[in-house]
Amino acid sequence: xxxxxxxxxxxxxxxxxxxxxxxxxxxxxxxxxxxxxxxxxxxxxxxxxxxxxxxxxxxxxxxxxxxxxxxxxxxxxxxxxxxxxxxxxxxxxxxxxxxxxxxxxxxxxxxxxxxxxxxxxxxxxxxxxxxxxxxxxxxxxxxxxxxxxxxxxxxxxxxxxxxxxxxxxxxxxxxxxxxxxxxxxxxxxxxxxxxxxxxxxxxxxxxxxxxxxxxxxxxxxxxxxxxxxxxxxxxxxxxxxxxxxxxxxxxxxxxxxxxxxxxxxxxxxxxxxxxxxxxxxxxxxxxxxxxxxxxxxxxxxxxxxxxxxxxxxxxxxxxxxxxxxxxxxxxxxxxxxxxxxxxxxxxxxxxxxxxxxxxxxxxxxxxxxxxxxxxxxxxxxxxxxxxxxxxxxxxxxxxxxxxxxxxxxxxxxxxxxxxxxxxxxxxx
Amino acid sequence: xxxxxxxxxxxxxxxxxxxxxxxxxxxxxxxxxxxxxxxxxxxxxxxxxxxxxxxxxxxxxxxxxxxxxxxxxxxxxxxxxxxxxxxxxxxxxxxxxxxxxxxxxxxxxxxxxxxxxxxxxxxxxxxxxxxxxxxxxxxxxxxxxxxxxxxxxxxxxxxxxxxxxxxxxxxxxxxxxxxxxxxxxxxxxxxxxxxxxxxxxxxxxxxxxxxxxxxxxxxxxxxxxxxxxxxxxxxxxxxxxxxxxxxxxxxxxxxx
Numbered sequence: 001x002x003x004x005x006x007x008x009x010x011x012x013x014x015x016x017x018x019x020x021x022x023x024x025x026x027x028x029x030x031x032x033x034x035x036x037x038x039x040x041x042x043x044x045x046x047x048x049x050x051x052x053x054x055x056x057x058x059x060x061x062x063x064x065x066x067x068x069x070x071x072x073x074x075x076x077x078x079x080x081x082x083x084x085x086x087x088x089x090x091x092x093x094x095x096x097x098x099x100x101x102x103x104x105x106x107x108x109x110x111x112x113x114x115x116x117x118x119x120x121x122x123x124x125x126x127x128x129x130x131x132x133x134x135x136x137x138x139x140x141x142x143x144x145x146x147x148x149x150x151x152x153x154x155x156x157x158x159x160x161x162x163x164x165x166x167x168x169x170x171x172x173x174x175x176x177x178x179x180x181x182x183x184x185x186x187x188x189x190x191x192x193x194x195x196x197x198x199x200x201x202x203x204x205x206x207x208x209x210x211x212x213x214x215x216x217x218x219x220x221x222x223x224x225x226x227x228x229x230x231x232x233x234x235x236x237x238x239x240x241x242x243x244x245x246x247x248x249x250x251x252x253x254x255x256x257x258x259x260x261x262x263x264x265x266x267x268x269x270x271x272x273x274x275x276x277x278x279x280x281x282x283x284x285x286x287x288x289x290x291x292x293x294x295x296x297x298x299x300x301x302x303x304x305x306x307x308x309x310x311x312x313x314x315x316x317x318x319x320x321x322x323x324x325x326x327x328x329x330x331x332x333x334x335x336x337x338x339x340x341x342x343x344x345x346x347x348x349x350x351x352x353x354x355x356x357x358x359x360x361x362x363x364x365x366x367x368x369x370x371x372x373x374x375x376x377x378x379x380x381x382x383x384x385x386x387x388x389x390x391x392x393x394x395x396x397x398x399x400x401x402x403x404x405x406x407x408x409x410x411x412x413x414x415x416x417x418x419x420x421x422x423x424x425x426x427x428x
Numbered sequence: 429x430x431x432x433x434x435x436x437x438x439x440x441x442x443x444x445x446x447x448x449x450x451x452x453x454x455x456x457x458x459x460x461x462x463x464x465x466x467x468x469x470x471x472x473x474x475x476x477x478x479x480x481x482x483x484x485x486x487x488x489x490x491x492x493x494x495x496x497x498x499x500x501x502x503x504x505x506x507x508x509x510x511x512x513x514x515x516x517x518x519x520x521x522x523x524x525x526x527x528x529x530x531x532x533x534x535x536x537x538x539x540x541x542x543x544x545x546x547x548x549x550x551x552x553x554x555x556x557x558x559x560x561x562x563x564x565x566x567x568x569x570x571x572x573x574x575x576x577x578x579x580x581x582x583x584x585x586x587x588x589x590x591x592x593x594x595x596x597x598x599x600x601x602x603x604x605x606x607x608x609x610x611x612x613x614x615x616x617x618x619x620x621x622x623x624x625x626x627x628x629x630x631x632x633x634x635x636x637x638x639x640x641x642x643x644x645x646x647x648x649x650x651x652x653x654x655x656x657x658x659x660x661x662x663x664x665x666x667x668x669x670x671x672x673x674x675x676x677x678x679x680x681x682x683x684x
Contacts, residue, residue, distance in 0.1 A: 374486065379523040382483050383533075383593060384511035384541035393528055393536065400527020400576075 006056060006139045014049040020069045021050050025149050032118040037129035041148035044133065048140040057139055060317040060349040061288040065203075065231040065257045066143055079172050082223045082418045083195045086411060088168035096153050096178035096200060107161030108192065113154040113181060124156045127183045131209040131237035135263040138292060138323070144235040144261070147205040151181035154207075159184075162191035162217060166411075171198035181207040184218065188241070191217030193408070199225040205233045214241040214268055220248040221411055223418065224255055231257040242268030242297070249406050251415055252279040252287050253422045259288040266328075269298045276305040276405035280395070280422065281314030281346070288317035289337070295328035295358075304335040307402040309395045310346035321353040324361050331356075333363035340398045341369055342391065392423040433499075434632035435459040435482075435601050440493035442474075442481050442657075451477045453657035454493065459601075462629040466643055467636045468668060469654035470676045475636045476520060478654075479605040483517040484510050497601055511537075512544035516599035518590040520606040525577035530589065533577045534559060534596055541597060562595045566622050584615030591622035602626070603634045608642040620645030640672035653679055 008014070028039040051063045084090075089103035091110070098112040111121060129148045135141060155169060169182075178201030186192055190213070200206060212218045224232065232255065238246055250260055264273050279287045293302045308316035318337035339348035348369040356363060372394055380390035396419065403419075406412035435457070442452035451474045459465050469475050481488050482495055484507035495503050502510050525533065539549040550558075563573055566588045578586050587607055594602055604623070608616050623633065623646050635646055643651070643665065651667040652659045653676070661667065661679055671679065 373523075376523045376525055378485050378507060379519065379525070380533075380537075381507035382485075382511055382517055382519075383537035383597065384508050384544060385537055386508045386540060386544070387506065389536070389540060390508075393533070394525070397525050397527040397576075403527075 005137055008049060008051070008055045008140055010049050011052070011054070014052050017052065017067060018046065018049045021067065021146065022046060024069060025146070028149070033125035034113065034118070034128065037125075038149045040133070041129050041145045044136060044145040045142050045149060048136065048142040048145065050142050057290070057319070060319070060351075061259055061286065066233050066259065079170070080197050080223060080225055082197050083166070083168050083221075083414060086166055086168065086195065086414060088166035088195055090168045090170055091155055092170045092172065093153060093180065093200060094172045095174060095176065096180065098153060098155070103167070105163060105165060105167070107159060107163040107190065108167065109158040109160070110167070111156040113156060114152055116156055121156065123158045123185050124183050127185055127209050127211050128181070131211065131239055132207055132235070134239075134265070135235075135237040138294070141235060141261060141263070143205065143233050144207055144237070147179050147207045147233070147235065148181055150205075151179040151207065154181040154183065156183045157185065157192060159186045159190040159192040159216070162189065164191075164193065166193035166195045168195040168197070171196070171200040171204075173199055173201045173204075175202040177201050177203045179205045182209070184208065184210045186210075186212045186216040186218050188213040189215040191219075193219040194221070196220075196222040197225075199227065199230060199232065202229065203231045206235070208234075208236045210236065210238040210246070212238065212240050212244040212246055215243045216241065217244065218246045219407060221406060221415065222248070222250045223415065224250065224252045224258060226254040226422065230255055232259070234258075234260045236262045238262070238264045238273070240264065240266045240268060240271040240273060243270045244268060245271070246273040247405065247407055248275045249402070249415070250277040251419065252277065253419065254280060254282065254285065255287075256284055257286050259290065261290045262292070264291075264293045264302070266293065266295050266297055266300045266302065269300065271297060271300045272302070273300070274303045274305075274405050276303070276402045277307070278399040278402040278419070279308040279310075279316060280419070281308060281310040281316055282426070283312040283314060285310070285314035286317070287315070288319070290319040292321045292323070293333070294323045294325065295331045295333065296325045297328060299330040300328065301332040302334070303405070304337070305402045305405050306337040307399045308339040308348060309342065309398060310339055310348065311342035313345040315346070316348045318348075318350040318352070318367065320351075320365070321355065322363055322365070324356040324358050324363065326357040328358045329360045331358060331361040331363065333361065335365040336401070337367045338398070339369040340395065341371060388427050392427060395423065396420065432461045433458055434461045435495070435497055435634070437495045438493050440478075440481070440495060441491045442477060442488050443491055445487050445489050451488075451657055452481070455657070455659060457652065457659060459632050459634060461632055463649040464627065464633040464635060464646060465650045465652065466648035466668065467634065467652045467654050468638065468640075468671055473654045474657040475654055476605055479517055479603045479636060482603060483507060483515060508540065508544065511597070511599070512541045514600035516594050516597055516602045518587070518594060518602065518604045518607050520609055522578050522586040522590055524579045526579050528577050530575055530577050531559065531573045534593060537593065538596055559596060563592055565625065566592050566595070567618060568592055583610035584612065584618070587611060587615065587619050588622065591619055595622065595626060600630060601632050601634070603636070605636050606638065607635070608637055608639065616642060617645060640668040643668045655680055
């Protein structure tokens with residue numbers, strides 16, 4: 001593998017922070033598979049060290065909100081109901097604990113981590129912490145390892161048929177910290193659609209490990225909550241088999257501090273991975289999308305489409321990488337990250353990267369930040385649309401390419417309607 | 429002011445905000461309700477600037493003069509307020525807005541204007557019925573209504589879409605800025621039909637064009653010739669024919 005893994009400098013400050021963090025992490029001496037995986041994750045945190053501002057991967061985002069060992073937990077978290085009418089089965093996780101009975105769906109084995117951790121569930125234990133650990137190979141992601149160690153709850157799903165009815169995970173919280181770790185395993189030619197909304201905690205950390213077998217389908221839609229005062233760290237680790245498809249879309253309509261990381265390894269030929277996101281940033285808003293897609297198979301396609309509309313000093317970050325391994329011929333990689341800055345105070349920091357070791361590939365990337373199109377603004381206003389409303393229409397226009405990445409038309413409409421309503425409320 | 433004056437422009441002086449370039453040098457025009465006025469003139473005479481200044485585009489500074497719609501000074505109004513007051517500009521180059529459906533855009537505009545005027549919003553059902561009927565007249569199909577605003581539209585489709593917006597918004601003062609540019613004869617006829625269908629005693633048109641051709645289809649009551657930021661000559665439809673036959677050079681010479 002020609003790619004050189006990035007290892008951070010283990011400075012005294014890093015060692016101190018790591019020791020202070022691990023003091024809060026149990027030692028996990030249980031004999032069950034989950035505890036063994038947690039102990040291994042704890043060891044990974046100890047080895048990698050907690051992130052610090054000097055680490056290259058944290059150049060644009062302050063690590064402190066994520067690593068502060070004694071954080072303030074503030075913010076009343078209002079529940080959203082974006083996907084309530086989508087026909088999905090719903091699982092509610094309140095204050096980091098699954099509520100009520102888990103739904104029964106033909107073709108899906110749905111378990112929860114808190115109940116399953118000592119049971120013999122071979123499909124979950126093969127994956128739990130395994131994809132996260134593999135995702136540390138290229139770049140260290142200690143927060144993800146910490147989440148694996150700390151999470152006592154999460155949803156485990158094994159899809160054995162192609163199930164179109166979505167599974168919806170709703171988070172609610174009274175504040176406080178929550179760590180959640182999901183495992184989604186999709187059998188050959190099976191499929192699953194996961195919807196997520198709400199917030200697991202005022203400071204929340206979520207891992208999702210996704211193993212998509214040959215010819216399988218994984219669709220994921222996530223709407224993060226509007227509330228301003230929160231710190232949220234999400235990691236998705238996906239492994240794609242031949243002819244499989246992976247699609248993930250995240251809408252961030254508000255919130256103070258978010259880091260969304262996705263690590264996607266395409267290991268089977270003819271597979272497709274699309275990851276997209278749209279952000280509406282206002283004021284004390286910081287949103288970081290960090291994506292690492294590795295092509296290690298022939299004739300695969302990947303797309304990264306991220307759009308951010310920022311105002312009143314909001315900050316958007318994009319770190320996106322496409323790594324094409326020597327044998328990954330016929331790779332089609334596309335990456336676009338764009339921001340619309342509605343004023344001079346907002347900023348967009350982007351680090352698009354392509355690293356290509358195969359010779360027969362088509363990869364493109366683009367990253368832009370721009371102001372509102374004055375001609376379009378005037379056109380709308382000349383038709384009687386007031387200034388603020390016209391800006392919002394152009395905001396929707398700008399985000400359209402990302403929303404179009406949602407494969408299911410009805411779900412795309414749902415997201416668009418929610419976004420439109422959010423803008424209306426903000427305008428009023 | 430005459431009883432039935434729709435738009436009255438007096439001694440209008442305009443320069444570009446960014447540079448010290450004076451574009452309009454004292455324009456006087458009085459357009460009566462129910463009439464079609466045409467403005468012709470060579471490139472750079474200030475025709476498009478006049479349409480932008482009247483509709484409120486940024487980048488222009490009015491240094492002197494006034495413009496009143498139905499007796500109300502419009503130059504201090506925001507563009508959306510002018511629209512709600514009944515002014516409409518059909519753009520020479522309609523803007524493409526990806527990701528916003530044509531229908532959504534139309535409905536937003538109709539209801540925004542109603543709201544600004546203190547009227548109730550139009551129901552989704554009424555709107556749909558109205559837009560379908562008007563679109564049919566302009567040979568705009570359901571697909572064009574669904575597509576993003578002007579994206580991938582041909583030149584003719586874009587101009588027809590402008591006329592559809594005009595038909596839906598029912599303004600009392602319509603300015604058409606070189607609506608004939610980029611149109612073939614058939615498309616021009618269709619657009620002219622759309623405009624003619626909207627002619628009424630309560631509605632006034634200001635048709636800006638380079639060529640007399642459009643005026644064969646939209647018959648003007650009055651023709652003005654604009655040159656170097658001023659109206660240099662006004663007359664009947666025969667003035668347009670004179671321009672077509674002899675060009676602007678004679679007229680410009682006459683004045684000089």
